Structure formats: structure tokens, C-alpha cells
Amino acid sequence: MARSESTDVLVVGAGPVGLTLAAELRRAGVACRIVDRLPARLPYAKAVGIQPRTLEL
Incomplete structure (x- = not known):
């Protein structure tokens, strides 16, 4: 049962x-849940770098 x-x-x-x-939602007091298709975290980062425009919300 779920x-x-x-x-x-x-x-x-x-x-x-x-x-x-x-992280920003939690800092603002918003309850959130993260889902991803992978069953567990990877031991390494998938992103080589992050461009500033990518993080614009």
C-alpha cells in the first residue's frame, strides 16, 4: 500500500x-519532494560545469 x-x-x-x-524552495519554507529516474545517487557528478543561465529560476 502506498x-x-x-x-x-x-x-x-x-x-x-x-x-x-x-534547496531554494526549502529555504523559503516550501515542502517539496524530488523524484529522479535513477534508483540511487551516483558517486560522481554528471555535470562537468554549470552555466549561470542554467540556474535562473
Whole structure:
């Protein structure tokens, strides 16, 4: 049986932008949940670099 939980925002994707968005939402007091297609974290970063425009929300 699935658990019933409440969240304000669902962030799809745990890449650099998704994780930054989730961090900013939590800092603002917004309940959020992150989902990603990978079952676990990778031991290395997938992004070689992050462009400033990529993080504009």
C-alpha cells in the first residue's frame, strides 16, 4: 500500500537545476519532494560545469 504524504511542489529530476530548485524552495519554507529516474545517487557528478543561465529560476 502506498503512503499518503502531502507536498507543495514535486521536483522532477535530481540534476543541478532540480537540486538547486529544491534547496531554494526549502529555504523559503516550501515542502517539496524530488523524484529522479535513477534508483540511487551516483558517486560522481554528471555535470562537468554549470552555466549561470542554467540556474535562473
